[in-house]
Amino acid sequence: NGVVIDVSLNTVKVQNFDNTIVTIPPYSLISGEVQNWRGMSDSGGRRIMRSFTIDLNTVKFCTPELLQNLKQIDILRDFIEKKESQQQKGIVENTENSAGLVNGTIETNLGLFRAYMALYLQQHKFINDQLTLMVRTLDPNDNGLPLQLYCFSANKNWVSYESIQAEIFEHYAAIMPRFGLYPFQNPSGRDYINSALLTAGHNPDELWGIPWGTMKEKNTEVPSSAKPEVSATPPPKPIPPIPPK
Structure with a gap:
């Protein structure tokens, strides 16, 4: 996949687009399928x-x-x-x-x-x-x-x-x-997270990563209202000592 740099009776040398050089027998150019890019190079586009x-x-x-x-x-x-x-x-x-x-x-x-x-x-x-x-x-x-x-x-x-x-x-x-058109795109982990937040009653404007500018991108931080609330758990009651017999 490149440019022919040498042709001899026994070999053909091709410099690939990554600058590696491959040597092939001339027969392979006749027996196999070869795509010639010269037509594109000489054309108008x-x-x-x-x-x-x-x-x-x-x-x-x-x-x-x-x-x-x-x-x-x-x-x-x-x-x-x-x-x-x-x-x-x-x-x-x-x-x-x-x-x-x-x-x-x-x-x-x-x-x-x-x-x-x-x-x-x-x-x-x-x-x-x-x-x-x-x-x-x-x-x-x-x-x-x-x-x-x-x-x-x-x-x-x-x-x-x-x-x-x-x-x-x-x-x-x-x-x-x-x-009003949108391309098809397989859902990602972010989509599932946003779907769960919407199900929980969050406003779409409070979510992050929503495509097509449907969110108010004021900053890149996660809005506090979109973060799950962490309820304070009271400390466990101390276990009373076992009374002596």
């Missing part, structure tokens, strides 16, 4: 193909209040207003829209989030908008509905590529709750 798994319980129809709130996002305002205007005229096309709108809807919060993701990528200066760019849902599974991002980074350098990919997905993870 390096593919990004990752997904979030959306909790299906959070997918819902958009309300006028939600649409009004999301119009505060600059790159969504024009999209929502154009789609509202088309709805009033009875135009319901979402794919290859005559107004040049991205593939997305304002019927559901997930459709609106798909549109936002596509618009964000189209304006991203490190994404090649001349190559395939789409946001799509995959087959639902036990964990929810996978939402996949498919595009190409204009910068093909490995370090830069990973940085661009990470920045995009960090942004999506941070803004997703604004659309």
